[in-house]
Amino acid sequence: NAGVTQTPKFQVLKTGQSMTLQCAQDMNHEYMSWYRQDPGMGLRLIHYSVGAGITDQGEVPNGYNVSRSTTEDFPLRLLSAAPSQTSVYFCASSFRQGAAYEQYFGPGTRLTVT
């Protein structure tokens, strides 16, 4: 199993550009989520999905869109990039939603918006 994969590893955008961060998992996990990591802030939840066709907002959803058309893929779209979106983005998945299920993290995408 490849686990959770993310592409690209690094990306530089200009303000106002749009892009999609890709996330895929091959563990047949129902639950997938996106986090951003900023220095001294830990990780904060952007959006999550409890299954194909179902998504919901997390703590910091503004400026981001998601969709979940398949179990395997959960792309994150930046509609109009802003410097405040400079961050490291992590995708995670787990077997089910719920307290007992550990989440598996991808390697991250480091995004810089100039």
Next chain:
Amino acid sequence: AQSVTQLDSHVSVSEGTPVLLRCNYSSSYSPSLFWYVQHPNKGLQLLLKYTSAATLVKGINGFEAEFKKSETSFHLTKPSAHMSDAAEYFCVVNYGGSQGNLIFGKGTKLSVKP
């Protein structure tokens, strides 16, 4: 509001000496608790988890943590630090419920001196 607090942003130890990384959580009800480690420019790896079984939890690489409900704590320990333990450590809580999402502490950076 549900929260998790890592009491030290930075801990420095000498190689071969014990490690103690402290974590407290808010006590609305018994959550699941996790410790994750992040090495520089890497993703997050699960060290150990507590899900209401044994209160002393053993993890990978010689780490362990003890769940103390009376103190609402879940401190991470290791008897003897190794240079390869230098990393950032996150205490993470999952209170379950309708979202079942993770709440991250802000992280503790562990430095290990030779």
